[in-house]
Amino acid sequence: MGNESSxxxxxxxxxxxxxxxxxxxxxxxxxNDETLTFREIENPMVPSxxxxxxxxDGMVNNKLVNEDVIKPLVDYKPEQRESLTLDILxxxxxxxxxxxxxxxxxxxxxxxxxxDCILMMDGFSKFLILNTKGWSSRSISEPENEKVLRGPREGxxxxxxxxxxxxxxxxxxxDLKMEFESFGTRSNTKACxxxxxxxxxxxxxxxxxxxxxxxxIDGTLDVNYLTExxxxxxxxxxxxxxxxxxxxxxxxxxxxxxxxxxxxGTPVVLTMPFLFIENFQSDEDYFLNYYFASFGRMLRLLAFxxxxxxxxxxxxxxxxxxxxxxxxxxxxxxxxxxxVPFPTVVEAVLMLLVFEMLRESGARMPGMMGQALSxxxxxxxxxxxxxxxxxxxxxxxxxxxxxxxxxxxxRVKGATILLRFILLxxxxxxxxxxxxxxxxxxLIHLFNLNSFGIPIMSSTYASTLQDKKDITVRAPWxxxxxxxxxxxxxxxxEASRSRK
Amino acid sequence: xKTGKRLCVLLxxxxxxxxxxxxxxxxxxxxxxxxxxAIDKGTDGHKYHLTFEFLDLTSENMGSKLLETDGDxxxxxxxxxxxKSQKKLMFSDCKIILISKELASEGIAPLLDFVTRDTEPxxxxxxxxxxxxxxxxxxxxxxxxxxxxxLELNQILDQNTANLAEAPKIRLYQANNLLxxxxxxLFLPSIKIAKQKAASTLELAGTAVFKQxxxxxxxxxxxxxxxxxxxxxxxxxxxxxxxxxxxxxxxxEIKESKTEIKPVFVNQLVTIQINIKTACALAEDETSKSYxxxxxxxxxxERANKMLESDITGTIQTVQTKYDSDIFGFGSLVYQSDPQxxxxxxxxxxxxxxxxxxxxxxxxxxxxxxxxxxxxxxxE
Numbered sequence: 023m024g025n026e027s028s029x030x031x032x033x034x035x036x037x038x039x040x041x042x043x044x045x046x047x048x049x050x051x052x053x054n055d056e057t058l059t060f061r062e063i064e065n066p067m068v069p070s071x072x073x074x075x076x077x078x079d080g081m082v083n084n085k086l087v088n089e090d091v092i093k094p095l096v097d098y099k100p101e102q103r104e105s106l107t108l109d110i111l112x113x114x115x116x117x118x119x120x121x122x123x124x125x126x127x128x129x130x131x132x133x134x135x136x137x138d139c140i141l142m143m144d145g146f147s148k149f150l151i152l153n154t155k156g157w158s159s160r161s162i163s164e165p166e167n168e169k170v171l172r173g174p175r176e177g178x179x180x181x182x183x184x185x186x187x188x189x190x191x192x193x194x195x196x197d198l199k200m201e202f203e204s205f206g207t208r209s210n211t212k213a214c215x216x217x218x219x220x221x222x223x224x225x226x227x228x229x230x231x232x233x234x235x236x237x238x239i240d241g242t243l244d245v246n247y248l249t250e251x252x253x254x255x256x257x258x259x260x261x262x263x264x265x266x267x268x269x270x271x272x273x274x275x276x277x278x279x280x281x282x283x284x285x286x287g288t289p290v291v292l293t294m295p296f297l298f299i300e301n302f303q304s305d306e307d308y309f310l311n312y313y314f315a316s317f318g319r320m321l322r323l324l325a326f327x328x329x330x331x332x333x334x335x336x337x338x339x340x341x342x343x344x345x346x347x348x349x350x351x352x353x354x355x356x357x358x359x360x361x362v363p364f365p366t367v368v369e370a371v372l373m374l375l376v377f378e379m380l381r382e383s384g385a386r387m388p389g390m391m392g393q394a395l396s397x398x399x400x401x402x403x404x405x406x407x408x409x410x411x412x413x414x415x416x417x418x419x420x421x422x423x424x425x426x427x428x429x430x431x432x433r434v435k436g437a438t439i440l441l442r443f444i445l446l447x448x449x450x451x452x453x454x455x456x457x458x459x460x461x462x463x464x465l466i467h468l469f470n471l472n473s474f475g476i477p478i479m480s481s482t483y484a485s486t487l488q489d490k491k492d493i494t495v496r497a498p499w500x501x502x503x504x505x506x507x508x509x510x511x512x513x514x515x516e517a518s519r520s521r522k
Numbered sequence: 523x524k525t526g527k528r529l530c531v532l533l534x535x536x537x538x539x540x541x542x543x544x545x546x547x548x549x550x551x552x553x554x555x556x557x558x559x560a561i562d563k564g565t566d567g568h569k570y571h572l573t574f575e576f577l578d579l580t581s582e583n584m585g586s587k588l589l590e591t592d593g594d595x596x597x598x599x600x601x602x603x604x605x606k607s608q609k610k611l612m613f614s615d616c617k618i619i620l621i622s623k624e625l626a627s628e629g630i631a632p633l634l635d636f637v638t639r640d641t642e643p644x645x646x647x648x649x650x651x652x653x654x655x656x657x658x659x660x661x662x663x664x665x666x667x668x669x670x671x672x673l674e675l676n677q678i679l680d681q682n683t684a685n686l687a688e689a690p691k692i693r694l695y696q697a698n699n700l701l702x703x704x705x706x707x708l709f710l711p712s713i714k715i716a717k718q719k720a721a722s723t724l725e726l727a728g729t730a731v732f733k734q735x736x737x738x739x740x741x742x743x744x745x746x747x748x749x750x751x752x753x754x755x756x757x758x759x760x761x762x763x764x765x766x767x768x769x770x771x772x773x774x775e776i777k778e779s780k781t782e783i784k785p786v787f788v789n790q791l792v793t794i795q796i797n798i799k800t801a802c803a804l805a806e807d808e809t810s811k812s813y814x815x816x817x818x819x820x821x822x823x824e825r826a827n828k829m830l831e832s833d834i835t836g837t838i839q840t841v842q843t844k845y846d847s848d849i850f851g852f853g854s855l856v857y858q859s860d861p862q863x864x865x866x867x868x869x870x871x872x873x874x875x876x877x878x879x880x881x882x883x884x885x886x887x888x889x890x891x892x893x894x895x896x897x898x899x900x901x902e
Contacts, residue, residue: 340550345614352555357579359551
């Protein structure tokens, strides 16, 4: 997956055993890049031998370079000139935890770019690659959009190795495998596939690796760059690959037999396969008492139907099926609608759009603007619009219920919004029949979706009690003896590593 | 083949959109919801005069307005409303149809055809008979506790069956069944305006009795209760018993009542046996004697039995002789238990019914004396 021409160029580069000429060569390669730093060093015992340290400013940890590389080199007292070889330097002098001798130009250039130091020495065409990586990154903090009241609060950061350590700390077993890959012909972004060797569904793993090899892109700044290439249903609004910012969620999914993909540079980690019910599961479900957790789960499932269906049903009832409404309700709705200039369907679309705007601006605006937004949202759009008879009060209630329940299920946000408008459109033509046809279409679509060969609705038609335990009801932990059958070939949860 | 299959699926999907019934997009505020309407004899040459009560949306408060139209058929009169109202009348929440006694005595079946046949009115609405001169004037009354007179009527009817049991509650489909049924006659609740010292109000007056589909008379509230006893429709209500000659009364509140009727065939002659089992609570005792002992209560029970038996027998006799209309459904009982006998006797049932022997036995049980142990006695 390399860019052919640049690779060709790198292969042409041949370093010599002269530090001077190598410096010239590197300066030529990194022309116009002033962050590349050359530090010439001499050992006072043998001043005739030239050393040069090459690194990119900002990518290395200066303290490490000073104390583990320059200081030992300058302090070293070789007995004779011959004992000063690259091999002795690597094994006896350098204090870095990783020291490699390398002559391949491609690898040397990659090492420089990734924050390592290169030590060149007169008389050797091989260089020492010293691990001095040290760039600043964000500290571990709680992810803003996956907050919990109880449970671990740490979240992934943008640094790959930190993220992997977070996962490793949750699952301390050599069974946890981490395979590196890299994506992006220009960005050369590192990624890591994590799975539990004895638990994972091998078909899913093989499928994932095959898909990852099937495309090429120049840069991958976020996991979504990959998701859109490898997911099963590129045109569906529903997710077939899960994503999260929390290590505890990733660890739980790995334990259930899923595969995780961690990409450098983004705090979002992919998990697959991703079933539809996972949209409604929260990590908190497993940290709280199971009665309360099950209630929350059912509430979220209900929220999906409310959020997609309420505007459509309200429209159907008030414009097609007046007889279903109790007389008192008919009375209050039609009184509220007196003098409203728009038909109900236009009113609904307008108010839903306004709500989406409010939500979107709430998500993007700087923190201190919150008060202004709530005043605009509640007073201007809510109260004033009703008083001015531009929209009816029941419609505000409908939109509010729709919006609030939509916020309960952030994982299916996009699909919910789309579905809401489709159902509204259907209901405006056919009333409740339209809503029914819409839901029918939705079901047909959902039951057609797969995630890495596993139907995403497979949890809904689970036949055994063990398969039902984590769908609408979160069963107590002592009851969850087995992993979901469709996810892992190794079903028993307590299985020791050797048991197959 | 494959395109044919696809075309077939496409056709099915498209037809799905066109084959369902609900096309009618109507904004809710463009409709005038009718809560009930009254049918009277027509004025200026028309056959019917209709008074609609519909939801008034012009004021902030919930309220109603009346609209009056004339027409030669009921539907004609309903349609004529359009020339007076910009909003289309909507009958899906119609609760009550009031029919004047004048029209009812000419035959009620033609009046019920429209509401039964049309899609909008529900078959669960309540037809009622006005004991006043016209049915329209009932709707002109001010509702006392509700915003709409028809909603109030509907509530009164519900409350009456639950707690008073002095008027029958008959829905449209039940009325149709009674009209068309073998050996049964139609009866409907009747309504009148009650004069009070304060503003007049509505009152459920009892039962309207029909022979075939023609109104022949009314039963008062006590007779209506007897009718409900026979029809096994008592769900509550009171029994007033005088246990001795003094005339002071004890009030029993009915908790539960069950009536079993069966026809008995002896020598090709049929008699009807009515067994009433009623459980009551002693709810009020105004007598000077104390009936709180077990023996005392037994005495009250016996008096209540006698009273019920004679009352119900009396009511049956009144209906048999005065109205000659089998509203009790004795004929249909005979039909159900011996269809062959019914087929034979059916043409003569009209003659048999007035002289039909009915025996009533009542069994009133007093379950408790509410929360008081004994009556209040004045100290010495």
